[in-house]
Amino acid sequence: MDPRALVTRRRAMVATLLATVLPFVAAAQPAAQETFEPRVGQAGKDVIWVPTPNGLIDRMLRMANAGPSDKLVDLGSGDGRIAIAAVRDFKVASATGIEYNPAMVTLSNRNATEQGVAPRAKFIEGDIFATDFSDATIVTMYLLPSLNLRLRPTILNMKPGTRVVSHAFTMEEWRPDDRAEVEGQNAYFWIVPARVAGTWRVQAGAETVELKLTQSFQDFRGTAAPMNATVQGSLKGDEIRLTLPDGRGGQRELVGKVAGEQMSGKLGADNFTATRIAQPAP
Numbered sequence: 001m002d003p004r005a006l007v008t009r010r011r012a013m014v015a016t017l018l019a020t021v022l023p024f025v026a027a028a029q030p031a032a033q034e035t036f037e038p039r040v041g042q043a044g045k046d047v048i049w050v051p052t053p054n055g056l057i058d059r060m061l062r063m064a065n066a067g068p069s070d071k072l073v074d075l076g077s078g079d080g081r082i083a084i085a086a087v088r089d090f091k092v093a094s095a096t097g098i099e100y101n102p103a104m105v106t107l108s109n110r111n112a113t114e115q116g117v118a119p120r121a122k123f124i125e126g127d128i129f130a131t132d133f134s135d136a137t138i139v140t141m142y143l144l145p146s147l148n149l150r151l152r153p154t155i156l157n158m159k160p161g162t163r164v165v166s167h168a169f170t171m172e173e174w175r176p177d178d179r180a181e182v183e184g185q186n187a188y189f190w191i192v193p194a195r196v197a198g199t200w201r202v203q204a205g206a207e208t209v210e211l212k213l214t215q216s217f218q219d220f221r222g223t224a225a226p227m228n229a230t231v232q233g234s235l236k237g238d239e240i241r242l243t244l245p246d247g248r249g250g251q252r253e254l255v256g257k258v259a260g261e262q263m264s265g266k267l268g269a270d271n272f273t274a275t276r277i278a279q280p281a282p
C-alpha cells in the first residue's frame, strides 16, 4: 500500500478511537470526584477514617493554645476538619493535613476553599511516616496507639516546645502534660521537652554549681554539687525549674531556658549561664 495512504488510514483509526473513548474519560473524571462521599469507617493505609467531633477539636486546639504564630500539622487529616478549624477559629498562620487517601485530599482542599481558609489550610497526599513535618509548632492526630508509638521518636526530636494533641490515644510512658474530655471522648496533650540529661556547669556570679541529670521524657532528676543535694523536676518545653539549697538553710529556685548545650536564666536573684560539659552515659 502507498505509505501516505497507510498514514492517513492510521490517523483515521486513532481519531475514531479517541472519538469513542474521550467522551467516557471526560465524563468519568468529574463524576468520580463529584460523587465521592467519605464513609465513616472507610479503609485508610494504617487506620480507618473516623472524624473527630467538632466540640473535641475546639477543646484540643484550646489545650494546644493554638494562635497566629503557629504552624499546625494534622497527621492523617481525613476530611480536613482539624486544619480548617485551626485556621478558621484559631487564626493559625498555616495548617497542613497529611493524608494518604487522594480522594480525601481533594475533598479537604475543596472544603478549605469553600470555608474561605485556603491556602492557609492545605492538604497534601502523603504517608505520615514518610513526610517531613518537623517545622510544625503544633501536631494533631487521631490514629492508633501503635501509630502514636511509631511517631513518638520523631515527635521527641522536634523543637522543644512543640505541642502535640492526640484524640483518644496516649504515648504510653510519655505521660501527658494535660488531658481533656468532651462528651466521653478523650484528648491528650504533650509539650516536646528539651534534652537536659548529662552534666551541666552552672555559673551564677562567683558561684559554680554542677548538676548531674538523668531524664525520662519531661521528668528529670539528679544531684547538685557542691551542696550534695538531690534535684528533680519537669520540663515545660525548653523551660527548666528546680530547687537548690542556698547554703544558709534556705532554698532558691533555678529557672532557665535550655538551648541545646546552653542554659540561661535566674538562680535565686542572680543571673546564671550553664554549659553541658558531659553527655549522659549511653
Ligand SMILES: C[S@@+](CC[C@H](N)C(=O)[O-])C[C@H]1O[C@@H](n2cnc3c(N)ncnc32)[C@H](O)[C@@H]1O
Pocket (backbone or CB within 6 Å): 043, 044, 045, 046, 047, 048, 049, 050, 051, 052, 074, 075, 076, 077, 078, 079, 080, 081, 082, 098, 099, 100, 101, 104, 126, 127, 128, 129, 141, 142, 143, 167
Ligand atoms: C481516624 S482518621 C482521623 C481524621 C482526622 N485527623 C480527624 O481527626 O478528623 C485517620 C486518617 O488517617 C488516614 N491515614 C491512615 N494511614 C495513614 C498514613 N500512613 N499516612 C497518612 N494518612 C493516613 C486515614 O485515611 C484517615 O483519614
